[in-house]
Amino acid sequence: MNHLIYIYLLCICAIIIAIRFMASPQTAALGAKISIFAMLLAIASDFVPVPQNVIYLASAIFFGAAVGILLGLKxxxxxxxxxxxxxxxxxxxxxxxxxxxxxxxxxxxxxxxxxxxxxxxxxxxxxxxxxxxxxxxxxxxxxxxxxxxxxxxxxxxxxxxxxxxxxxxxxxxxxxxxxxxxxxxxxxxxxxxxxxxxxxxxxxxxxxxxxxxxxxxxxxxxxxxxxxxxxxxxxxxxxxxxxxxxxxxxxxxSHKDLSSSSANHLQTAKSINTRDAAFILKNADKIIIVPGFGMAAASAQHALKNMSDLLRNKFSADVKYAIHPVAGRMPGHMNVLLAEANVDYDQVFELEDINREFSETDVAYVIGANDITNPEALSNPASPLYGMSILDVSKAKTVIFIKRSLGSGYSGVDNPLFFAPNTFMLYGDAKKVTEEIDKFLEQ
Amino acid sequence: MINFNILLIIFVLSCFIGYFVVLGVTPALYSPFMSISNAISGIVIIGAITQHGSDFWNFLAVFLASVNIFGGFAVSSRMLVMFKKKEPKN
Structure with a gap:
């Protein structure tokens, strides 16, 4: 049993190095390979003094691996x-x-x-x-x-x-x-x-x-x-x-007390159509896209990537993506989806790296996000969101807010951003709306 | 048999290592990192292989842990391929 401790030591070091390699997207794939190697080594080394029920164990691993890989790939x-x-x-x-x-x-x-x-x-x-x-x-x-x-x-x-x-x-x-x-x-x-x-x-x-x-x-x-x-x-x-x-x-x-939020539906939100939105985007020099769970739900990332490419190449705009730490349903959710659509990770920024840039931004394109942009989190101590860090989209010259309807976000809190003078609501499915804008941009 | 105190020291020290190593993970990769760490937590499979307990539970434990390990790695490599794909484009 004594040799096992050296193999274990090797596995431990390999796993630490593997996680260390997750510090950068360039080395992450190598890190994943190292961790797979470490795990396989750890499992294999336990079979060295062959256990009596080896067939039993091996078949369990085999079936488990088959189910796992199938699930993971499908x-x-x-x-x-x-x-x-x-x-x-x-x-x-x-x-x-x-x-x-x-x-x-x-x-x-x-x-x-x-x-x-x-x-x-x-x-x-x-x-x-x-x-x-x-x-x-x-x-x-x-x-x-x-x-x-x-x-x-x-x-x-x-x-x-x-x-x-x-x-x-x-x-x-x-x-x-x-x-x-x-x-x-x-x-x-x-x-x-x-x-x-x-x-x-x-x-x-x-x-x-x-x-x-x-x-x-x-x-x-x-x-x-x-x-x-x-x-x-x-x-x-x-x-x-x-x-x-x-x-x-x-x-x-949490007992979120929703009644405390100042519901004021008397205000009206300005809405625009996709043609006008495309026009605004065409004339903007600096655009920040703020994705949220709505983008994931509608799978709008490919249309979004297409839009940012058009804006960058045809209208020479500066396009960036801003990601809030809790956007989506798992940590780093937005990053994975944008990566799937081939968005360069150099254009994707975290909250603290980009928040200051909103004040010099022409258009903030908010797609499927809501609570993470709610300015009440900064200004209204009575709001259930008060104290939460938000992406400061209201500082941008124009905000285009894509939303299915004028409802509140998941927290059930009203977003005063809808009624701000520089906000234009664009109602519709995140994917369809973005695809329509793409068409207008291509013309 | 290893002394409990030694195990405790190892435990506390690896907590520190874990803390500093994980702090270095870039936020963009949190999803693949979670998925990999999910797969690695299937390391409990070793506890099941080396255990001489009742056969049915043992079998089930090894099966479930390997679904966890291989599924986790499959998901994370799918995510990481996406992050890699665009490199030649640069």
């Missing part, structure tokens, strides 16, 4: 966030299975692992269902989420203690069952706009799962790699939480 680009959530849930389920198999001896690490693993599993499944559209907006709340979470915490702790005291497998199953419910109730109230945060947190959980299993089985590889992933998820979540001026507690327990 899934549509629009369904990527769901896919990430689902795979994460399966990882949680795997941990629970390991814990069940190991439950013949009591280990606090194992109990912890099975609780977190089950929460990861059921939470990810709920996240998957929400992203897939199986579950609608959470409008039912039977209990205050804080009370509910404390209740589940006590219940889980009680079953864990009883399992320790009496060592009856019944308590272990009760533990699993209560964690299953806990995960469901934990994720259920989280809204769509907070989805990138919850996905990162569930991802972090799956890292902590392997730490727990690592402690239970005294496996250094599981502890090291698990804690790196666990922290990775937490860092991503923390970055996004900071950008929305939220907190972990608020995320899971």
């Amino acid at each position: 899934i549509k680009i629009t369904s990527l966030p769901q896919m990430v959530a689902l795979l994460n849930g399966l990882g949680g389920a795997a941990v629970v299975c390991i814990a069940i198999g190991d439950a013949h001896i009591f280990s606090s690490a194992l109990v912890l692992g099975s609780v977190v693993g089950t929460v990861t599993f059921s939470g990810s499944v709920v996240a998957f269902c929400k992203l897939q559209g199986f579950l609608s907006k959470p409008d039912f709340r039977f209990l205050n989420p804080i009370i509910l979470n404390v209740l589940f915490l006590c219940l889980t702790a009680y079953f864990a203690f009883m399992f320790y005291r009496h060592f009856d497998i019944v308590y272990f199953w009760a533990l699993i069952f209560s964690s299953l419910l806990w995960g469901i109730f934990l994720v259920f109230p989280v809204g769509g706009a907070d989805m990138p945060i919850i996905i990162s947190i569930l991802n972090a959980f799956s890292g902590w799962n392997s730490v727990a299993i690592g402690f239970a089985q005294q496996n250094i590889l599981l502890i090291t790699v698990g804690s790196i992933i666990g922290l990775g998820g937490i860092i991503l979540a923390q970055i996004m939480i900071r950008a929305t001026n939220s907190s972990l507690l608020k995320l899971f327990t």
Whole structure:
């Protein structure tokens, strides 16, 4: 068994280097290859003293790999966030299975692992269902989420203690069952706009799962790699939480008081048609495109890329993309979609790098984003969005706001930007509207 | 058997490594990074392979973990290909 520790060391170093390579898009693909190599090496090295049930294990890996690769390659680009959530849930389920198999001896690490693993599993499944559209907006709340979470915490702790005291497998199953419910109730109230945060947190959980299993089985590889992933998820979540001026507690327990937002539908928004929008864009020197979930939902990225190419090449405009940390349904969602449409990543900027440029921008083209542009987040302390960092599109000379209707964003808050004197609303599907503009630009 | 204290030291130190390594990941690549770290978290498969527990749960654990690993890598390489594609265009 002694040689194994050197192979594990190699795998750990390879995974650290692989993540390091994710610092730049040029080296990221190499990083992915290194991490695949490390994982295969780690799995293969456990087969070296050939286990008795080798055929059993190998066939499980084979079928798992076949299903995984098939799922990963067949899934549509629009369904990527769901896919990430689902795979994460399966990882949680795997941990629970390991814990069940190991439950013949009591280990606090194992109990912890099975609780977190089950929460990861059921939470990810709920996240998957929400992203897939199986579950609608959470409008039912039977209990205050804080009370509910404390209740589940006590219940889980009680079953864990009883399992320790009496060592009856019944308590272990009760533990699993209560964690299953806990995960469901934990994720259920989280809204769509907070989805990138919850996905990162569930991802972090799956890292902590392997730490727990690592402690239970005294496996250094599981502890090291698990804690790196666990922290990775937490860092991503923390970055996004900071950008929305939220907190972990608020995320899971928020009662957004919508009545406090100053609803003022008496104001009228100016709307324009695609011909006029194309005219405005033609005459602009500097344009910033602000994509949001609506772009992802309509798959408008290719039309958008076409538009920016036309504007750049035919009308020699300066076109940039501005990405808010929580735009979309998973971290970096917009970047992936723009990359899919072949948008050069040199033209894509993060919030803090581009926000100052809006004041010298002729046209801000907001496509499928809403709450992340709401100026009330800066000015109105009564707004539920107050304190959130926003893309300062209202500073641009003209704002073209593509939207299906004059409704509020996911948070249910009115956006005064619609009624601003320099805003023109362009109603319609993000993709269709952009394609029409493309046609006018081509003429 | 490895001493618990040593495991604890390893755990805390790797938390620090994880923190600084992940801070370096560029925001544009958060999605592929998440997908890769998702795949890597399937490392628990090792816990299932080396475990001598009951057969059914073992089989299920290995199966689920490998779906996680290979699915995660498939998704992340699909994402990363998109980021790579336009390089010759520059």
